[in-house]
Amino acid sequence: xxxTIRQVFHSPKFVVGFVIFALMLLMVIxxxxxxxxxxxxxxxxxxxxxxxxxxxxxxSINTNSKTIDxxxxxxxxxxxxxxxxxxxxxxxxLTAAGVPAEDIDMEDTTSLIKLWNEKYDPTVKPEGMTMAxxxxxxxxxxxxxxxxxxxxxxxxxxxxxxxxxxxIKRISDTDYVNLKDVPNVKVLPxxxxxxxxxVLKKLVSAxxxxxxxxxxxxxxxxxxxxxxxxxxxxxxxxxxDFIMFIxxxxxxxxxxxxxxxxxxxxxxxxxxxxxxxxxxxxxxxxWTTRSVxxxxxxxxxxxxxxxxxxxxxxxTSIIIKDILPYIASYVVMAFILQISTAILAEASLxxxxxxxxxxxxxxxxxxxxxxxxxxxxxxxAWWAYFPVILVIALISFSLNLMNTGLDxxxxxxxxx
Amino acid sequence: xxxxxxxxRPLCLSGKGVTKVFGFGEKKTVAVDHxxxxxxxxxxxxxxxxxxxxxxxxxxxxxxxxSTTEGEIFFQGKPRDIKTRKKKKEYWKDIQAIFQDPFSxxxxxxxxxxxxxxxxxxRGGRSLPMEKKVEMIxxxxxxxxxxxxxxxxxYPFELSGGQMQRLMIARIFLLKPKILLxxxxxxxxxxxSRATILDMLLHLRDETGMTIIFITHDIGLAYYxxxxxxxxxxxxxxxxxxxxxxxxxxxxxxxxxLISDVxxxxxxxxxxxx
Numbered sequence: 154x155x156x157t158i159r160q161v162f163h164s165p166k167f168v169v170g171f172v173i174f175a176l177m178l179l180m181v182i183x184x185x186x187x188x189x190x191x192x193x194x195x196x197x198x199x200x201x202x203x204x205x206x207x208x209x210x211x212x213s214i215n216t217n218s219k220t221i222d223x224x225x226x227x228x229x230x231x232x233x234x235x236x237x238x239x240x241x242x243x244x245x246x247l248t249a250a251g252v253p254a255e256d257i258d259m260e261d262t263t264s265l266i267k268l269w270n271e272k273y274d275p276t277v278k279p280e281g282m283t284m285a286x287x288x289x290x291x292x293x294x295x296x297x298x299x300x301x302x303x304x305x306x307x308x309x310x311x312x313x314x315x316x317x318x319x320x321i322k323r324i325s326d327t328d329y330v331n332l333k334d335v336p337n338v339k340v341l342p343x344x345x346x347x348x349x350x351x352v353l354k355k356l357v358s359a360x361x362x363x364x365x366x367x368x369x370x371x372x373x374x375x376x377x378x379x380x381x382x383x384x385x386x387x388x389x390x391x392x393x394d395f396i397m398f399i400x401x402x403x404x405x406x407x408x409x410x411x412x413x414x415x416x417x418x419x420x421x422x423x424x425x426x427x428x429x430x431x432x433x434x435x436x437x438x439x440w441t442t443r444s445v446x447x448x449x450x451x452x453x454x455x456x457x458x459x460x461x462x463x464x465x466x467x468x469t470s471i472i473i474k475d476i477l478p479y480i481a482s483y484v485v486m487a488f489i490l491q492i493s494t495a496i497l498a499e500a501s502l503x504x505x506x507x508x509x510x511x512x513x514x515x516x517x518x519x520x521x522x523x524x525x526x527x528x529x530x531x532x533x534a535w536w537a538y539f540p541v542i543l544v545i546a547l548i549s550f551s552l553n554l555m556n557t558g559l560d561x562x563x564x565x566x567x568x569x
Numbered sequence: 570x571x572x573x574x575x576x577x578r579p580l581c582l583s584g585k586g587v588t589k590v591f592g593f594g595e596k597k598t599v600a601v602d603h604x605x606x607x608x609x610x611x612x613x614x615x616x617x618x619x620x621x622x623x624x625x626x627x628x629x630x631x632x633x634x635x636s637t638t639e640g641e642i643f644f645q646g647k648p649r650d651i652k653t654r655k656k657k658k659e660y661w662k663d664i665q666a667i668f669q670d671p672f673s674x675x676x677x678x679x680x681x682x683x684x685x686x687x688x689x690x691x692r693g694g695r696s697l698p699m700e701k702k703v704e705m706i707x708x709x710x711x712x713x714x715x716x717x718x719x720x721x722x723x724y725p726f727e728l729s730g731g732q733m734q735r736l737m738i739a740r741i742f743l744l745k746p747k748i749l750l751x752x753x754x755x756x757x758x759x760x761x762s763r764a765t766i767l768d769m770l771l772h773l774r775d776e777t778g779m780t781i782i783f784i785t786h787d788i789g790l791a792y793y794x795x796x797x798x799x800x801x802x803x804x805x806x807x808x809x810x811x812x813x814x815x816x817x818x819x820x821x822x823x824x825x826x827l828i829s830d831v832x833x834x835x836x837x838x839x840x841x842x843x
Binding site for chain 1: 629632634654658661662665666668669670673674675676677678679684687688691
């Protein structure tokens with residue numbers, strides 16, 4: 154036993170898979186501790202906030218500011234407001250309006266804007282310019298209003314008594330606040346999703362739920378498969394025929410179709426994560442039964458089983474002591490694969506809208522489902538679905554890697 | 570041993586029209602075909618035949634590990650009744666076996682102690698104190714020239730093939746069954762250990778007076794140890810009788826062929842008959 158475990162941990166494939174899986178487990182356990190809170194709490198209004206650090210504007214105005222004079226501050230501000238395509242458009246209008254090319258300097262944004270303010274006239278109709286294009290330039294001109302204004306901004310509050318606006322602060326372009334002094338800062342490493350939930354927090358809780366679904370479904374499937382396989386293989390005869398009849402029945406019906414039908418008939422309201430796990434479990438035991446049965450058939454006529462019979466051992470004792478240890482490695486491998494398939498099955502079910510009820514839990518499949526429903530992939534909101542895909546892929550990859558590693562340890566002929 | 574002496578002994582195990590058929594229709598294989606036999610108490614019977622002649626199938630039926638398709642087996646003159654598990658368990662107190670391959674005869678996950686303790690438990694010694702059990706096991710081990718102190722807490726795969734097979738005999742020594750079915754117990758073992766093991770088996774028979782049914786493909790070995798010999802070909806007994814009758818005055822062509830196939834060290838081996 155000790156030897157086998159040592160051997161298993163010498164298989165590089167198993168170790169890599171195990172490390173990836175253990176890291177995921179650690180993340181699932183540790184992250185909720187360092188960042189507590191309800192993962193399904195909507196924290197943002199408006200969907201798909203970009204990943205990044207968000208700090209309160211209100212708080213930063215009220216925070217004591219310091220003056221820092223940076224030479225390229227204005228340059229950056231301008232660049233942020235005026236994109237390169239806008240600059241190209243401006244140059245195009247100016248050229249069309251008859252400004253000589255040598256007067257236009259695209260590199261110097263300040264002089265370009267000054268030139269624009271000087272020359273632009275919305276009533277001028279350059280040749281070959283459509284109405285839509287002229288409207289675009291009107292909008293562009295409007296957005297450039299005050300862009301070069303370096304006057305301080307005035308923040309004012311409404312006086313409760315006189316209903317007048319009282320100035321409370323002037324903010325100049327050289328005012329800075331230390332982020333540490335701002336009391337409300339929210340880090341959203343993976344932004345928010347369509348509901349306005351913190352994606353990272355939700356992802357961690359979804360990974361936990363999906364792993365639990367995998368574990369429950371895998372255990373159920375392995376238990377059913379193992380019991381039926383052992384009985385059919387060892388007892389043989391009528392019981393074998395009967396069990397194999399049912400197994401074959403389940404083999405020819407695609408289990409995913411069965412899964413859809415059962416999930417649908419349970420109804421949206423009653424479908425919790427554990428219900429889905431049980432449904433997945435009771436539809437995916439078929440192959441375990443078949444393979445356990447074939448292993449047991451080859452074992453039941455071995456001499457050690459005969460000797461055990463001759464020693465007067467009972468049926469259960471023979472199955473548990475003389476058959477089960479010989480197929481244990483195989484069962485462990487089947488169990489690992491079942492977990493991986495169950496997680497994928499849950500994801501597929503949720504993708505077609507038959508997953509657990511959204512209001513209660515989040516699962517990896519549900520996150521994908523909602524990201525797709527709100528066209529995250531078309532909006533460029535990669536953070537809503539890509540990390541989920543990555544986690545599913547990593548879980549599946551690590552479990553399969555562990556399985557292959559175990560296979561190589563237990564089947565020496567496969568060793569390379 | 571002559572027929573007259575043998576006939577005085579009571580019948581131990583006998584069979585009438587015992588048949589075993591595997592499969593059905595076109596795939597039907599008759600492994601054992603209507604065989605009759607009478608094994609007497611204290612006798613050493615050899616069943617000789619080549620691979621696939623049905624020896625092992627017959628032995629499984631005798632042991633009650635597989636059912637007979639047709640015919641009946643009699644135990645001590647009465648029809649054998651092993652329909653329930655309880656009766657089977659009773660039957661297995663009287664008949665035990667040593668298998669061909671010592672390496673596959675043991676459950677590799679349980680220690681040697683378990684195998685031997687099971688025997689004591691089966692003989693009704695479950696309530697005995699542990700010291701008494703160890704004493705019995707040590708005695709059984711010393712009968713087969715093994716030291717229990719060296720074997721305790723070891724797993725079967727830590728032993729050599731010869732040691733494993735000797736431990737099997739120790740098991741029989743503890744169980745003291747009326748019949749021992751030895752299914753080619755020496756075929757996987759080197760010539761030196763073979764002689765030792767055969768010697769132990771014969772010694773055990775002399776001590777306990779058990780019937781030994783010795784299944785082998787080695788007709789020379791059969792002649793060397795047995796009282797009576799049954800020659801089996803394609804599931805049928807083609808010849809039966811005392812060892813001298815069958816081997817020195819064989820009538821069936823198959824027996825003659827088996828005898829001529831035995832390699833002799835100082836003679837050239839005639840392969841033309843094979």
